[in-house]
Amino acid sequence: MLNKRLSRRDMLKFLTLCGLSMVPLDISASSKTSMKKARIVIVGGGIAGASAAKYLRLLNPFVHITLIEPKEQYIFCPGSNEIFPGWKSVKDLTVSYSSLKNRYQIKIIKDIALKIDYKNKQVSLARGNSLSYDKLIVSPGATLDYERVEGYNLKLAQSRFPAAWHVSPQTLLLKKQILSMRKGGTMIVSIPKPPYRCPPAPYERATFIAHMFKKHNPTAKVLILDSQDRFVFDNVYPYYWEKYFNFGRKDALIERIRPKDGGHITKLDAKTQTLIGQNGEKFKGDILNIIPPHKAGMFALNNALTKGDWASVEYQDYSSTKKRDIYILGDTIESAPMPKTGYIASNQARVAVQAINDELLNRPIGTPFIVNNCIAMVEKDFGMTLSEIFRYAGRGKQLKERSYIPGVDKNKLQQKMLGVLAEDWQENFRRSVFA
């Protein structure tokens, strides 16, 4: 038995505690029995997996929900570039699983999921035992494919050239390198071809670091080597860079190399600290921050859920196009035109768990609805925002996107307010998933 059995009275009490007493329990006797037995297993407790667990519980007080996650706590990536200038600490971004466990009655198993036995509907764990599932939600996140940049690997990322693309010891190593870089040195931020996690994040990182250099190493430079021509917020960042970092001039604190000028990096020469572009262009740096290309999480890759680099899903309910009773969420899926963001992952989770719940109750699956909102900072008193909506366009089809990214506002107060809201948004977002 995965969860301790809960009586209907316990559950009503629980619903009241959640403030959900007004949700009608339109559950027939027969589907109630099948539901009580339903075992939902979730692999991976990041934003997608944790959202799936919490919001499935809000929809359904009866099902057994088990979350398999090897880490004790989760560290949010949104906001993590603020660790470099010291606006946030690692702890500020860390959350525990205790609300999921205690408030939402999710069974948390601290282990690594290995193999899916599709025939017997079981998933095996590293410690040896297996778990049976009726529905399996797969949300392992993205794998950073260090070796796709020739000459680069995890070991180098942990020692000399931190990618710091997930919050990890690499993040603090990179911070240390930034603070101790020689006067007038060059830090390179290399950006891979999309899709990668959080499209504006590399530009945010470059900007925050330029702020740091401006203060204590003003002759230094951040050199962006870019694999893409256009980027999210390219109607805001370059304006700001020009105004505060002399962007476009010789003494600029930030310089950006486009793909046609060698910005797309294919190779690292670790010995000479040089990055090499696709036509042999060479860029030497004091710090090399290589953001590696991404691919699906290893759990998805190892269990035949992928086509090419990514897991493939039906966007009405995020069910796997390859295996039955499997749902795949977040950074691990082929999701175009949706970018890989935490906000989207949490909305995908709600679409999927609603569909799972509908199926358990023998109801037709509804229309999905995905929104992506972002409030980001260029600096503390200069924020920016975007909003995207992704609409259903039929089974087997990609979702369709409508997005709006405001440019720079002449009203400085507007920009300042967005900066303040960016902080509040991060905290609310963390709570919407884990609290």
Add this chain to the structure above:
Amino acid sequence: MKILYLLVMIINLQLYANELSISTKAEQGPMTLSENFKLSKKYSIPSGWLLANACSGCHGTNGAEMDNEIPPIVGLDKVTFISMMKSYKKKKPSKSIIMTIVAEPLTDKEIKVMADYFSKQRVQEWTKSNWNKDVKTPLWAKKEQGDTNAK
């Protein structure tokens, strides 16, 4: 001939200027607003729960996050919710750029369903004050430099 030469010069100059200047204009697309509304009519409307909780990333679960600048929307009466969203859609109180762009692609029907959902929720702060009290600094981050941590 001279006029033609001048015209070419002007066009060239403009191209040059475009190359140099940095655009700070709003970006929108790839669907137009009307394509977005047309597509929304093709399929049944998403559930109130899904529509409302698409807001939860900013306003909290059930719109009930209450302790900072982003206002709660839980329990808001329908008429107020609808009139606020409609005025955002018209870009009228432009003081919230965020809500203006969030509301823009939503249909009137979707706004109504959201209003209905939020109006029926109990007004109660979602997050418990102790929700993350037991979090620990990761071992590897214990030596993190806190000197620049002032907010």
